[in-house]
Amino acid sequence: MSGDPILSVDRLSMRFGGIVAVNDLSFDAERRKITALIGPNGAGKTTVFNCITGFYKPTSGAMRLTHDDGHAIQLQRLNDFRIAKLARVARTFQNIRLFPGMTALENLMVAQHNALMRASGLTFLGLIGAPSWRNAEQAAIDLSRTWLDRIGLLDRADDAAGNLPYGDQRRLEIARAMCTQPALLCLDEPAAGLNARESAALSELLLSIRSEEGTSILLIEHDMSVVMEISDHVVVMDYGVKIAEGTPRHIRDDPKVIAAYLGADEEEAIAVMESGT
Amino acid sequence: MSAPPAAQTSRAPGAAFILKKALISAFVALVLFSLMIGVRTEAGPQGQLIYWTRFGDLAAMVAAVFGGSIIVELLRQWWGPVGTVRIVPPSVQTTLAVARRGIAPVLLVFTFLVPVLFYDERYILDLAILVLTYVMLGWGLNVVVGLAGLLDLGYVAFYAVGAYSYALLATNFGLSFWICLPLAGILAAFWGVLLGFPVLRLRGDYLAIVTLAFGEIIRLVLINWQTLTGGPNGVTGIPRPTLFGIPLTPADDGLAALLGIEFSPTHRIVFLFYIILALALLTNWVTIRLRRLPLGRAWEALREDEVACRALGINTTTTKLTAFATGAMFGGIAGAFFATRQGFISPESFTFHESALVLAIVVLGGMGSQLGVALAALAMIGGFELFRGLDQYRMLVFGMAMVLLMIWRPRGLIGHRAPTVFLKSNQAISSDLVKEGHG
Numbered sequence: 269m270s271g272d273p274i275l276s277v278d279r280l281s282m283r284f285g286g287i288v289a290v291n292d293l294s295f296d297a298e299r300r301k302i303t304a305l306i307g308p309n310g311a312g313k314t315t316v317f318n319c320i321t322g323f324y325k326p327t328s329g330a331m332r333l334t335h336d337d338g339h340a341i342q343l344q345r346l347n348d349f350r351i352a353k354l355a356r357v358a359r360t361f362q363n364i365r366l367f368p369g370m371t372a373l374e375n376l377m378v379a380q381h382n383a384l385m386r387a388s389g390l391t392f393l394g395l396i397g398a399p400s401w402r403n404a405e406q407a408a409i410d411l412s413r414t415w416l417d418r419i420g421l422l423d424r425a426d427d428a429a430g431n432l433p434y435g436d437q438r439r440l441e442i443a444r445a446m447c448t449q450p451a452l453l454c455l456d457e458p459a460a461g462l463n464a465r466e467s468a469a470l471s472e473l474l475l476s477i478r479s480e481e482g483t484s485i486l487l488i489e490h491d492m493s494v495v496m497e498i499s500d501h502v503v504v505m506d507y508g509v510k511i512a513e514g515t516p517r518h519i520r521d522d523p524k525v526i527a528a529y530l531g532a533d534e535e536e537a538i539a540v541m542e543s544g545t
Numbered sequence: 546m547s548a549p550p551a552a553q554t555s556r557a558p559g560a561a562f563i564l565k566k567a568l569i570s571a572f573v574a575l576v577l578f579s580l581m582i583g584v585r586t587e588a589g590p591q592g593q594l595i596y597w598t599r600f601g602d603l604a605a606m607v608a609a610v611f612g613g614s615i616i617v618e619l620l621r622q623w624w625g626p627v628g629t630v631r632i633v634p635p636s637v638q639t640t641l642a643v644a645r646r647g648i649a650p651v652l653l654v655f656t657f658l659v660p661v662l663f664y665d666e667r668y669i670l671d672l673a674i675l676v677l678t679y680v681m682l683g684w685g686l687n688v689v690v691g692l693a694g695l696l697d698l699g700y701v702a703f704y705a706v707g708a709y710s711y712a713l714l715a716t717n718f719g720l721s722f723w724i725c726l727p728l729a730g731i732l733a734a735f736w737g738v739l740l741g742f743p744v745l746r747l748r749g750d751y752l753a754i755v756t757l758a759f760g761e762i763i764r765l766v767l768i769n770w771q772t773l774t775g776g777p778n779g780v781t782g783i784p785r786p787t788l789f790g791i792p793l794t795p796a797d798d799g800l801a802a803l804l805g806i807e808f809s810p811t812h813r814i815v816f817l818f819y820i821i822l823a824l825a826l827l828t829n830w831v832t833i834r835l836r837r838l839p840l841g842r843a844w845e846a847l848r849e850d851e852v853a854c855r856a857l858g859i860n861t862t863t864t865k866l867t868a869f870a871t872g873a874m875f876g877g878i879a880g881a882f883f884a885t886r887q888g889f890i891s892p893e894s895f896t897f898h899e900s901a902l903v904l905a906i907v908v909l910g911g912m913g914s915q916l917g918v919a920l921a922a923l924a925m926i927g928g929f930e931l932f933r934g935l936d937q938y939r940m941l942v943f944g945m946a947m948v949l950l951m952i953w954r955p956r957g958l959i960g961h962r963a964p965t966v967f968l969k970s971n972q973a974i975s976s977d978l979v980k981e982g983h984g
Contacts, residue, residue, distance in 0.1 A: 321856065352858030359856050367849035369979030370842075371964045377839075378846040381859050384839035391867075394838040395831070413968065425968040430978040448857055 273334070274299040274452055274484040275320070275343075280329035282315050282508075289315040291508040293329070297452070297501075299336075302478055302485040304495045304516075307505035308529055313488045314362060316505075317456055319344075320486070321359045322351035333357065335451055353382055358450035360441045362457045362488075368430025372421055372440055375429050376412035379447035384408055415443040419473065435466040439473065446477065452484050453477065459491040467491055471498050496520065504528070567614040574610035578603055621952060649916050656822060660815040670814045674821055674886065676926045678879055681825040683906040683918040685875030688832055690904065691913035692841065693868035694848030694982015696753045699760025700903050702740070703733040703873040705767060705895035707880025712780040712890050713773070722786035726881050733877020734870040736763075741869035745862055760900050767892040779891025785813065786820060786885050817886055824882060828875045829915055835871070837965045844868050845913075845965075848982035909950065911957025912981060920958050 273296035282290040290312045297303040305313050318324040320331055320343060331343040333355050341355045351357050367375050377384070387404030388394030394401045416422045419439040424432060429440060438458060445453055458474070459467045471494050477483050489495045495502065495516065502519045504512040506528040512519060519525055583603040586596040656677075663669040682704065689697045707729040714720045714728060744755045767774045774780065785793065791800045793813040801808035835841035843864045846854050854861055884890050902925065910921030928946070932939040954960060960976030 323852075323855075349855045349858050349860050352856055353860070361853070361856070365850050365853040365856070367846050367853065369849055369962055369974055370845060371967065371974070373966055373968055374842065374845075374964055377966055378842050378854075378859075379857050381839050381843050381846075381857060388838050388840075391835070391838050391840045394840075395834055409966065409968075416968075422968075426964065426970050426972055428974040428978045444857070 272299045273297060275334075275486065276332050277316070277320070278330045278332070280316065280319060280331065281327045282312070282319055282324060283327045288508055290319070290326075293505070293508070293510055295503045295510060295513060297484060297486050299334075299484050300478060300482050301500040302474065302487065302498050304499035304502045305486065305488045305505065306490070306492075306495055306502060306519075306529075307511075310507075311505040312508040313505055314456060315508075317359065317454055317486075317488060320351075321357055321454055322347055322349075333452065352448060352450075356449065356451040357454060358445035358448045358452070359454040360438075360445050360456055360458060362460065364434075364437050364441055366429040366437055366441055366444070368428065370429060371426050372416060372429050372432065373409070373412050373425045375440060375444050376415060376447045377408055379444045380408045380411065383449075411447060415447060418476070419443045420469075435462050438462060438466075439470070442473065442477075446481065446483070450483060452486060455485065455487040455489075457488055457490060459489055459494045462491075464493075467494055470494065474498055563615055563618045566618060567611050570614040571607050571611040574607050575603075578606050582606055617949075617952065652916075652919065660818050664811065664815075667811065667814065670811070670818060672927065672930055674814070674818050676923055677818070677821040677825050678883060678886075679903065679906060679926050680919050680922040681821065681828050681879045681882075682876060682903045683910065683922045684825065684828045684832055684915060685872050685879065686903050686907050687872075687910075687913065687915070687918050688835075688844070688875070689868050689872035690907050691918075692832075692836065692848065693844040693865060694912075694980065695865060695868060696749065696982075697756045697869075697872070698753045698897075698900055698904065699740070699756035699758070699763075700872070700876055701895045701897070701899040702760040702763040703737060703876030704880040704883065704899065705763050705892075706733045706736050706873075707877030708884040708890050708895070709767065709774060709780070709880075710877065711881035712783045712884045715784050715885075716780060716782060721790075722784065722881070722885050726878060729881035730874040730878040733880065734874040736877075737869040737871075737873025738866050740873075741866040745865055757897065757900075760895075760897060764892050764895050767895070774892075777891060777893075779889060779893075780884075781889045783884050783888050783890065785888065786816070788816065817882075821882055821886075824878055828878075831871075832915065840864070840867060842965055849980045905947075909947070909957055911954075911959040911961075911976070913962055913979070914957065914959040917957055917959030924958075 275297040277293060277295050277297075280290055280293045281288070293312075293316065295303075305316065307313055315324065319326045322343070325347070326344055329344070332340055333343055334340045335356070343351055343355055343357070346355060352359075367378060370378070384404060385391070388401050389398070394405075413422065413425070416425050419436075419442070421432070421436055421440060421443075424436070429437065432440060438461070442453075442455065442458060445455075455474075459470055462470060474485060474487075475498055478485055487495075487499075499516050502513060502516050503510060504519060504522075504525050511528055512522045512525045514522070582599060584596055584598055586594060589595040656673075659673050660670060663673075682700070685703075686697065686700045689695050689700070710729040710732045711722070711725040714725050715722070720728075740756065740759050744752055747755055768777055770776070787793070788800055791803060792798070793800050793816055795801065795808040799808065801812060832841075836845070843854065843859050844867075846857075846859065847861060847864055847868075851861055854864070883894070887894075906921045906925050907918055909925065910917030910919070929939070929943060932942050935942055950958075956976035956979075960979075961973040962976070962979045963973055964971060
């Protein structure tokens with residue numbers, strides 16, 4: 269595929285001792301598109317995510333992120349928090365990692381840490397209550413309020429995040445990632461544990477993020493209904509290598525994918541893949 | 546806030562359970578006390594060993610443990626299982642909430658009036674100064690332990706750095722207390738950063754051990770660097786603070802002479818009282834303020850989930866360092882005050898015992914709660930003095946009080962967390978959601 273990729277992963281490999289979790293993987297994620305990374309359990313999807321978001325240092329390979337202004341960043345050279353801060357790659361986690369003892373609003377405020385730190389003059393302006401800081405804080409609260417409204421949690425803004433129902437926590441985590449104003453949003457199984465209605469709402473939210481915010485999305489997902497409905501491009505992994513990529517329709521009919529995804533039982537695989545349409 | 550109605554009955558252990566538990570406790574007591582109380586040895590007139598048995602006392606002790614264990618277990622059932630909220634009528638709840646909101650201002654006003662109310666009672670004034678010093682230390686450590694969730698067992702090191710900074714700067718260079726106060730804070734903060742760097746990778750128990758060692762290192766350096774610190778002899782003749790350059794002495798240029806009133810040593814005590822009160826309130830104000838700034842919010846987020854913090858682009862290294870530095874700064878300022886109050890300091894004042902005491906205040910108060918820490922300092926320091934009449938049983942009573950408190954309020958006196966920002970209603974967050982941090 270050609271065009272304007274926001275992220276190009278080039279021959280990425282990740283080894284843990286003798287185990288090769290990701291082997292020579294290359295793919296592109298298009299700008300302002302939703303790219304899905306799918307594959308059976310243990311295919312190495314989350315490892316790819318951890319490499320992209322700096323939680324792992326890849327054994328070899330390159331990941332280039334190109335911002336809208338053409339500025340390119342080699343992600344494998346940044347580490348830790350810098351990928352989120354400088355490259356503006358935000359992520360969510362497979363097992364939700366909110367700040368459970370803080371309110372929904374506070375969770376979104378923490379996400380705006382770097383912008384607010386600058387506005388508070390590295391705390392000193394904030395400590396004396398400078399007007400510029402107060403304006404910045406109000407703007408941050410307004411942004412949080414907008415996102416709480418978008419995910420339908422405005423009424424529960426002052427509730428502890430740990431007290432929210434599971435589906436709400438999933439959406440709050442996405443909103444928190446969006447509050448960092450990312451260029452690329454990486455979602456690790458956002459639909460896991462959601463019921464059909466919540467999944468549908470999630471699809472809608474992700475589509476609106478793509479169209480309204482212009483944020484590119486990379487997601488890992490097992491829920492085929494979500495993948496088939498919203499992705500523009502699908503990359504299929506198995507045993508650490510890419511076995512196929514293309515449009516959802518193309519992927520659905522690929523016999524290699526069907527075989528890998530659900531073992532040899534092709535008929536069952538077809539049934540599952542079709543249920544997602 | 547409502548508890549599930551079944552919570553009370555679902556986990557009510559029967560008589561057999563209580564009896565079994567009491568028997569186990571009694572057995573442990575028997576093993577422990579059989580040699581401590583059961584047998585008494587002494588050197589005879591010719592140096593031979595004489596011993597006699599006190600089985601009566603031993604039996605009484607074991608019986609006391611047995612009975613006490615049953616009582617504690619019954620009390621626990623009466624209070625309901627740990628972690629659930631007892632069902633209280635709403636009217637009582639609102640009254641409690643009002644009382645809780647009122648307690649801080651009432652305490653503050655009372656504290657301001659202490660020198661007026663107890664002007665003639667030097668003992669109470671001294672005790673109040675001591676309590677306020679620990680309130681300030683508790684609030685300082687609260688930043689590190691309560692907010693950032695970093696377990697620091699060597700807090701006394703910063704207290705010592707502050708105290709020696711002032712003592713040495715004042716005795717060697719003649720700098721005044723008010724210039725040294727911020728200097729002591731800055732120096733302590735510097736040491737906080739210095740300690741912070743190597744320990745940033747450590748978590749939980751490992752962090753606790755390294756900070757413990759750091760506290761000991763500082764103390765040992767103070768003892769052994771005789772040329773600078775005077776070693777075990779300490780530093781003497783530390784100048785007293787002045788009021789804008791006016792000393793509080795009976796001399797002709799003293800405050801009493803200038804105001805035309807009769808000199809009394811109590812003036813200085815009252816002056817010291819208001820200094821430490823102001824310093825403690827400054828600590829409190831800064832901490833409350835910081836909590837509402839991105840830095841303070843990042844500290845709390847760090848305590849909740851460090852991995853998520855990194856995913857949001859928060860520099861966890863500098864965030865931890867600032868927590869260490871801020872806590873250390875307040876410790877250092879409190880140390881400078883300690884030095885000027887005592888007029889004499891030696892390494893003996895900065896043992897691990899002090900670190901443990903301040904940490905106990907923070908944990909007992911409820912990690913992160915400003916009011917809780919103040920109440921805990923009052924209870925720990927003031928309460929300890931209260932039991933002075935009990936003589937040798939003082940420690941026993943005190944230990945028992947702490948055990949009981951930890952049974953009923955495992956998350957400290959004030960366990961819930963107040964949000965730093967809100968849209969509509971500022972509702973407290975129950976303690977079982979708030980994480981304690983793991984280093």
